Amino acid sequence: MFTKHLSKPYYLEQLESASRRIAMTHHKHSEIEHWRKQLTANHYGEKKILPLLTHLSSKESRILFDLRLPLPDHSYCQIDVLIVTRNFALILEVNHSPLPSLAKDYRFMHVNERMEARMPDPLSQAELQAHQLTYWWARSGFPIIPINYLVVLTSSASYSQPSYESDSQIVHLDQLLSSFQSLDHAYTSSLLKESELNLLCDKLIDENAPYKPCILDRFRLKKTDILQGVICPECDALPMKRVHGRWYCKVCHQTSRNAHVEALKDYQFLFGERITNQRACAFLKLDSSTAALQILNEVAFEKSGVNKTRYYVLNE
Template sequence: MILKSPEKTPHLSHLEILQSRSHELEPERILAYGKELAGFLGESSLPYFIDLATLPSHQDLYGLRLPYNGHFFQMDSLLLFRTFLLILEAKHLKGKLYFNEANQLIQLKDSEEESIYDHPLIQAELQKQQLTSLLNQLGYPPIPIYTLVAFTHRKAHLSFHHEDMLPLQRLPFRLTELSKMFRDPILSIDQLRGLGKKLLSLHQDRKYDFITDFRSIRNGVFCPNCKPVLMKWYYGKWICRKCQFRDHQAHISALKDFYYLFGNMINNKQAKWFLQLDSVYTTSRMLNQLELPSTGGYKFRRYDLSPLIQKK
């Protein structure tokens, strides 16, 4: 049972929207987007192969970010069994992969470009230590925690052999082996369910800095067919200036972009600018039709865009 599915984090959505809306994208944001996207793709590829394994009942949480001693630690995937817990680290890397003498993971791409990463199994072991301490603080009995690393990219060339660092296709077989290694139940069914719910309640998304310079962002409503071509509001509908596609609700997608770029609150003036509308009255009517929570009087009203995100 999946308690927390693989999904784009707010930070990934923020970086993704910047790719099309930023007038001048900084190199570090391009790199950050690539890293976050690879993490999401890696996590998203795990459930199918986990389902192929012959396993007892378990609860799965993806992208779990938990508090620990004033900081946070994040696990790509955590599988909860009555007999043991499994931390599963996903690495979505292509090219030749090997370890140097310093125990660093080296990625060599076709372009001969070399990248260096922390040892993924050591990463998972550090997460294990933090999770063990957290479970102790929560009053749970000691339970074995195992760590695995799955390389999820189909063009990953592993030039090493390790039973706990394996290509994705090997994952179902290794999971079945592990389930046979741990046979003695530590947690009751109720404890297992309670643990899953407790960890889920402790999850906190990573915070990021909102854009403060509105001039750095390209405003407007993008056509879903020929993005980033803009649409124009004309007699109650959005019309693409290129393909003539029509849509009555295209502004909702743009308002979601605003949410991830600038935060959850928006006023009439900001919405008029971002949607490129000609009239404050049209803007006000459009926002009111969405039935969003709002604060302030007519002139100073601010709308909360959060429900647009929660509906997805």
């Protein structure tokens, strides 16, 4: 069964907001786009693998997407997909890059909240994840089971590369089910009770620590680097102007009732989930604090404080 479902990574949402809100002429825009494209490709690869994994979804297996487990040395074990059964575990390192050779591919890992490090080829990364997960597992107190790993190539451009065929731990998308079945037939001893399997998955989810950096610190941006205003959903122009309860675009002349929702999502991913009336006025480029108050009361799910100290908590 799917114990931890696939969702868009928070960091990818942050990068998308930063890409929209940083001028293309800004010296950091290309770097932000580089990481956005990498994460988008990886997320797309995970979505391609999803239909196949439904065939493994049963009482006998647990499937968890996008785990990031803290380790004692302050690094993290990052796993695209983890399949756990009572007999064995399988790490899937999803690769959607159309690579001429695996040795030239570089992926990344989040070392801490302000730093990323490049990892060499995905096979080495999957091997490292297996070592890290084994260490995490031993500390968790659960019975040890064999931990295997596969690199799954999801790009059709990788299908003609003969260099992949020599390594059984690198499989194409259409080979994944047969590879899993081979492992399932090889490991016949149940080392975990079903209750232990459930408790283990609960612990994996409890300890999962999604990467949510301060995006401005991560790319050494200033608050003044962020473009403010509501972006037109039709033509991407900004800022839209609030007129009689609607947002009006002076470029394409389209109107919208709720264009501010995406703008406030950008604010959350860039600056955090707390916002004041004053900051909402500035970010949305509103002339009226009353209009900002009305909007915040509609979109915020929590508020705290009184008068000038009042802040609102935005929905994720």
